[in-house]
Amino acid sequence: MSNQLLFSIQLFSILGCGLVAGMFFAFSTFVMLALGQRPPAEGIAVMQAINIMVINPWFMIAFLGTAVTCLCLAAFSLVQWQQPGSIYLLMGSLLYLIGTLLVTIRFNVPMNDALAIVEPRNSDAVGLWNHYLMNWTFWNHVRTAAALAATASLTLALKAPQL
Numbered sequence: 387m388s389n390q391l392l393f394s395i396q397l398f399s400i401l402g403c404g405l406v407a408g409m410f411f412a413f414s415t416f417v418m419l420a421l422g423q424r425p426p427a428e429g430i431a432v433m434q435a436i437n438i439m440v441i442n443p444w445f446m447i448a449f450l451g452t453a454v455t456c457l458c459l460a461a462f463s464l465v466q467w468q469q470p471g472s473i474y475l476l477m478g479s480l481l482y483l484i485g486t487l488l489v490t491i492r493f494n495v496p497m498n499d500a501l502a503i504v505e506p507r508n509s510d511a512v513g514l515w516n517h518y519l520m521n522w523t524f525w526n527h528v529r530t531a532a533a534l535a536a537t538a539s540l541t542l543a544l545k546a547p548q549l
Contacts, residue, residue, distance in 0.1 A: 392462065393544075395455045396475070400540045402452030403482050407533035409448075410486075414530050418523045426515045430506040433518075437498045449487075456482045456536070471546025478539030485532020493525040 421429040460479035463472040501518055504511045 395458055395462075396540060396544060399452055399455040399459055399478070399482075400537055400544075402448050402455065403478070403486075403533050403537040403540060405448050406452060406482075406486060407530055407537055409445075410526055410530040410533060414523060414526050418519060418526070422519050426512045427506040429519075430501065430504060430511055430515050434502060434504075434506070437502060449490075453483060453487045459540070469546075471543040474539045474543035474546065478536045478543065481532045481536035481539060486529045486536065489525055489529050489532065494522060494529070497522045497525075 421433055424432070456479040459475045460483070463475035463479065466472055497518055501514070504514055
């Protein structure tokens with residue numbers, strides 16, 4: 387892999403990890419808090435709408451495109467393990483792939499799917515909503531921290547001598 391291509395993939399990954407960390411940070415620090423302050427039916431309906439609207443090309447490029455480039459960086463780091471900075475590439479890539487992508491697939495998406503079929507005004511919805519707010523937000527904190535740590539690790543790899 388040429389140095390220019392590697393740099394481009396690294397830069398995209400750093401920017402993607404940072405962008406995703408920022409999106410998740412916003413949800414962890416104020417969006418979910420605001421939704422939790424609304425009546426449950428209203429909070430549920432808004433979160434259902436958000437979960438539909440998030441499936442769009444811009445978010446998917448940032449979220450899944452970053453996963454693809456992190457996968458490339460992880461493979462490169464293993465093939466070029468002796469090169470300075472490889473450990474940072476591998477750590478950053480794994481932080482994103484496991485702590486952000488896998489956590490999303492394993493925890494947040496199933497909770498979103500369960501919320502999607504709830505009738506917001508149903509009396510059973512309140513219990514589900516309270517559980518959702520607590521658990522979804524916890525796993526979102528994990529995703530936020532992982533994406534931010536991935537950003538830092540991948541950035542440190544840039545400081546290493548030429549790969």
